[in-house]
Amino acid sequence: MADIRHHVGISAPIGEVYAAVATRAGLSGWWTRDVEGEDRPGGRLAFGFGGPRPAAVMEVSELVPPSLVRWRCVEGPDEWQDTDLSFELRDGGGETHLLFTHAGWRDAGPFLHHCSTKWAYFLLGLKSGFEGGAATPWPDDMPISSWG
Numbered sequence: 012m013a014d015i016r017h018h019v020g021i022s023a024p025i026g027e028v029y030a031a032v033a034t035r036a037g038l039s040g041w042w043t044r045d046v047e048g049e050d051r052p053g054g055r056l057a058f059g060f061g062g063p064r065p066a067a068v069m070e071v072s073e074l075v076p077p078s079l080v081r082w083r084c085v086e087g088p089d090e091w092q093d094t095d096l097s098f099e100l101r102d103g104g105g106e107t108h109l110l111f112t113h114a115g116w117r118d119a120g121p122f123l124h125h126c127s128t129k130w131a132y133f134l135l136g137l138k139s140g141f142e143g144g145a146a147t148p149w150p151d152d153m154p155i156s157s158w159g
Contacts, residue, residue, distance in 0.1 A: 013119035015127045019134050020106040023141035028107040029077035031137060032098040041137040043149040055085065060149050067091055090122050109134065128155050 021028050031037035035056065039046045045059030052074055057065035067087035072095070074080055080098040084091040099110040111134055116123050132155065133148070140146030147153065 012114070013116040013123055015111075015113040015116070015123065015130055017109075017111045017127075017131055017134055019109045019111070019138050020103065021109060021138045021141050022106050025100050025102045025107045026077045028109060028137075028141070029080070029100055031141075032100075032109070033074055033076070033080045039148060041140055041146040041148050042133050044151075045149070056082070057086075069096065088122065090116060090118060090120075090126075109137075125156065 031041060034050050035046045035048070038050075038056070038058075043058050043060055045061075045065075046056060047059075047065075048054060048056040048068075050056060050071060052071050054071045056069045056071065058067045058069070060066040065086065068085050069082035070085050072081040072083050078100050082096045084094045084096065086092075094113060094115040096114070097110075097112045099112075101108040101110070111130065113126070113130060129152075132152065136146040136148070136152070
């Protein structure tokens with residue numbers, strides 16, 4: 012099994028960063044503008060990236076305001092099936108530390124590498140949006156390759 016892990020320090024209050032990773036409105040501001048579903052424990056969030064169907068559906072496993080969001084991928088690419096995603100937030104004296112994990116990949120192949128880069132890009136966009144720059148959620152994101 013392989014995992015994607017990222018750590019980003021964000022100059023914003025922990026409660027605001029939590030809202031950005033825990034709510035539909037927040038997620039649409041930095042990951043993809045196409046978010047549907049229920050952002051509550053047991054709810055499902057569907058994330059679209061231009062296809063006729065959602066690219067991924069996440070079951071909200073756990074919400075612990077303002078420090079933790081956990082999802083389980085229940086629909087999406089084969090490599091994402093049954094993986095677990097978490098956003099752990101810690102107050103760090105003037106900034107919020109976001110520790111992101113996308114865990115349980117069965118294969119550490121090229122798609123994991125692609126997704127790791129895209130997760131880093133979107134998480135840095137989240138940071139930028141809080142710190143005076145602009146977040147670039149899909150469809151405004153920069154392509155990193157001709158793949159996806």
